[in-house]
Amino acid sequence: MSTHGPLSEEGLVRLLSHTGERLDHPDFGRYAADLDPVRLRRMWHDMTVVRAFDQEATSLQRQGELGLWVQAVGQEAAQIGSGHALRPSDFVFPSYREHAVAHTRGVDLPEILRIFRGLQHGAWDPAAHGFHLYTLVIGAHALHATGYAMAMARDGLVGTGQDSDGAVVCYFGDGATSQGDVNEALTFAAVNDAPIVFFVQNNQFAISESTTRQSRVPLAQRGAGFGVPSVRVDGNDVIASYAVTQWALQHARSGAGPVLIEAFTYRMGAHTTSDDPTRYRSHADEAYWAERDPIARLEAYLRSIGELSDEAVEAARAEAKELGRRTRETVKAWSRPETATMFDHVYAEPHATVAAERAWFSRYERSFADQGAHA
Numbered sequence: 001m002s003t004h005g006p007l008s009e010e011g012l013v014r015l016l017s018h019t020g021e022r023l024d025h026p027d028f029g030r031y032a033a034d035l036d037p038v039r040l041r042r043m044w045h046d047m048t049v050v051r052a053f054d055q056e057a058t059s060l061q062r063q064g065e066l067g068l069w070v071q072a073v074g075q076e077a078a079q080i081g082s083g084h085a086l087r088p089s090d091f092v093f094p095s096y097r098e099h100a101v102a103h104t105r106g107v108d109l110p111e112i113l114r115i116f117r118g119l120q121h122g123a124w125d126p127a128a129h130g131f132h133l134y135t136l137v138i139g140a141h142a143l144h145a146t147g148y149a150m151a152m153a154r155d156g157l158v159g160t161g162q163d164s165d166g167a168v169v170c171y172f173g174d175g176a177t178s179q180g181d182v183n184e185a186l187t188f189a190a191v192n193d194a195p196i197v198f199f200v201q202n203n204q205f206a207i208s209e210s211t212t213r214q215s216r217v218p219l220a221q222r223g224a225g226f227g228v229p230s231v232r233v234d235g236n237d238v239i240a241s242y243a244v245t246q247w248a249l250q251h252a253r254s255g256a257g258p259v260l261i262e263a264f265t266y267r268m269g270a271h272t273t274s275d276d277p278t279r280y281r282s283h284a285d286e287a288y289w290a291e292r293d294p295i296a297r298l299e300a301y302l303r304s305i306g307e308l309s310d311e312a313v314e315a316a317r318a319e320a321k322e323l324g325r326r327t328r329e330t331v332k333a334w335s336r337p338e339t340a341t342m343f344d345h346v347y348a349e350p351h352a353t354v355a356a357e358r359a360w361f362s363r364y365e366r367s368f369a370d371q372g373a374h375a
Helices: 037-062 076-084 099-104 109-117 141-154 174-178 180-191 219-226 238-253 283-290 294-304 310-333 339-343 352-374
Strands: 091-093 168-173 196-202 230-234 259-264
Touching (some): 037 076, 037 294, 076 196, 076 259, 099 109, 141 168, 141 196, 168 238, 174 180, 174 196, 196 219, 196 238, 219 259, 230 238, 238 259
Parallel strands (some): 168 196, 230 259
8 A cells, every 4th residue: 555646545534443342533533422322233234135136136137137337346435434424404415326315215125226237217206306317427517516506505494504404426437527517517616605515436447447547645635626625444344434524514414515535445246247356357456455344343342342242143144135036026027117118207397309209210110010011
């Protein structure tokens, strides 16, 4: 591990060591003061269940039930920690790997798989969950998130000092920081004091390229160029991820403007099920990060203070197993929709061009039936 650059531990906020010892931090320790053992067990439970779902989805893809799957194994602490810091009045713009954040926002996890089965572009109501649809175009949603945050400010939904104040959290990976859309979003957010938290999950690989191919310095430093307060956090530490996000959300909700968080973590799985990570990373690196597993880290701490019983562990395993069963049965019960449904919901109102294209497609499909009748 280098001591400088984008893969260093330089400046990381950490409140739990990789072996499970509780630490303090002069600036951010107080933002985790409300995390009692009950809430920490909830975080551990959520990480455990979401990982089991993630692994089940991978198996379903390998069995041909999904066209693709995007794993988040290893990034659970960054997502569960930040997700637990959110209020109902906040709004999330995810990329396509934020399954654990979706879980904290009440999205039923098997429903996410409709996207990867190719059935729908989005499988939940964003307004009902405060959680936007997944965006597969790298970094494009950062501009949408910034616009949404600017609208929240103009609607008087921030800076009132009330519990109803909200903010936006926009999640993306290290690779997205090199995209023009993300840099434009940072510009707009900064000059408009938008109430938004840019949450960068630096999992060290933009698909197959090391973060060192994108930056010579830690990614959090990019915020300084836009005048955006920034912080680096150990993304495998769920307590620190929660604390830093609490601070950032309080800052944004107060009307003080945007914040950039870089959660330094590790993608334990492949970029997607179409990727082969053995081509670009070593077994030694994988072993190093396996020792820093975010779930094992919190479990070690809870065990050490006598706050995680064998019964609680068995209950989590049972819930994970039941979720796996329900996920399998749900996915395999889905039938193929009519092809013409791809024209549904393109626009909120009827649209002449879409209607014409639907009619053309209908004639095109009927032509094959007509050919069969005359054969």
